[in-house]
Amino acid sequence: MSADHDDQDRWGPLGALLHVVYEIDDREQMLTRFFQRLRDVLRFSSGVFLGIDAQRLELREGFAFDCAHSTLTAYLEHYAAFDPYVLRGPANFRINQSVRLSELMDDGALGRSAFIDFMQTVPYRHALAAVCGYRGRPLAAFCIHRPPGQPDFTTEDGHLISALAPHLGRSLALREWLARHSARESSGLLVFDERGQLVFRDAAAERLLEGHDVVELFELLTRKESPSMVVLADQHYGVERLAWQPASLLTRFMLPEAKPGSSALTTSEVREALGKAEKGMIVRLRRFEQRHDLCQRLRRYGLSPREVRIAEQAIVSDLTNADLAERQHISAETLKSHLREVYRKTQTRNRRELILKVLGLKMDGA
Template identity: 20%
Template sequence: MHIQEANDWVIFNNITYQIHQIADFHEMCRNFLEQMRLLMDFDGAVFYYSSDTELPKLTHAVCCNYPEATAQEYLDAYQEKDFSRGLLMGGKSMVYRESDVFSADELEKTECFRRFSKEEGFQHSVHILPAFEGKVLGKISFYRKAGQPDFVYDDVFLLDMVKEHLALRTARCYQEHVRQHEKLSIHECEEKFRLTARETTILGLLMQGLPNDIICGQLTITNNTLKKHILNIYKKLSIRNRTQLFKMVREYSD
């Protein structure tokens, strides 16, 4: 089924809406593959993506009627042998069929086709490479079994319309991941977690690596009072110890 009737457009619009609205990225990937069955015939699919620090290496796979162990084998040992590695390095969004790149004889000679298509009973494939700001962020592959017709240009056109939605959603996921793992300055902690002036001062001294007795001496407070302030800081920052503190807050600087 392709986007030819009003009902198909309703389905397509719902798919693109869910790409942006499903909060959990892994669940979004799974939902996308399952929903695409309503518009395009395929026998198996895999949504490969990466952690933001590993790009362009792919590190995760969400499967739809495709063996998870096989997808993991591709990630662990074969992706650098895949000709699409060069496309991943290119940094451009695209949709392509393998039959547009290789003849049938050439395809039979490629190691990745023999292992990840033929051995699993698949003959035809079409792929999306979603890219954002010069980085390819993943690879989504759809497969048809041997004996089925190859994907046609209507399928390519459909995937081409959805690829930028996937690129934007994936980029947003990576950006949120980066923000969550960026260290905060002392001033940012003060504002974000509403630290008191005393707590902010103590946080700065802690980030200098000073031991408790030195901090007590500088502030003329007892060790018990200092411990209460530190526990309040931990509570506001939702952490439990100084190790977590140093992972969350940037080291002290003048």
């Protein structure tokens, strides 16, 4: 028996649905399996799952189940404006609460609506939908359909979708959070003692430093105060020095071994070890992601969004000022004015000094 059948036997149809929502990483695969499993519990002909831009409250491209994906494009480009679900307005929907299409518009009004043209292309006559979200944020619009000739969805069907919607919302929020923080997965943690010996590195740091000399890294880190970047074998790495904290789990690498026959370290031994720890170093290391890192660093100098865009282009491209002005759709004089402000805020005098400073490189004579 397959693992899928084992799950269904153990948890039942609803448990299998929740297992799919939380356990399948790939979003499209998760939605495909979710709609398939939902049919074990509820009869429907097709379904859609559209993302919602929470900042602009706009529907985005999404997932179509047993209906042509091209219908989603037609819907977003034209028919959404006539959709009874959309026409009710954001003030009237409740997140994670299902609504039947028949509750929003009767058959007569629906038949006269321009939206009936779209419904006939899918095709469907009945719909049950919910806005899935998390902590008050709408994240996706979920909808299932039934064709003409079949009965409308029941109140019990609505209760089921209302029960599932919060889990879809939480799953989307988790995926969104993981996407935002995925860069952290490529960053590694290293700990050096006061003598420069590497006493700890996590698995991510081990992957990042594969083939590199750790001694060279420590020398680069101590060459000048708090470098923001180091270069190992032509690979640029962003570095961040982390402060030692009394509650840090890493402190144990600085503690001496307990004396034979002693059950614990003495207070003075702990204080002495923590004092030495301050001379050690905790470092977070990650591969330099040029555009993201540059923009993040430039914003720290208090640059405006326009100044960040101009400074970033000035650093990563070899465009002349005239070309930069054309790309930014501004005059050459306006560009010069922006660059002067960039140089003032970053305390540099020209593009070369800006590049050296933002990239954390050593200037000649410095």
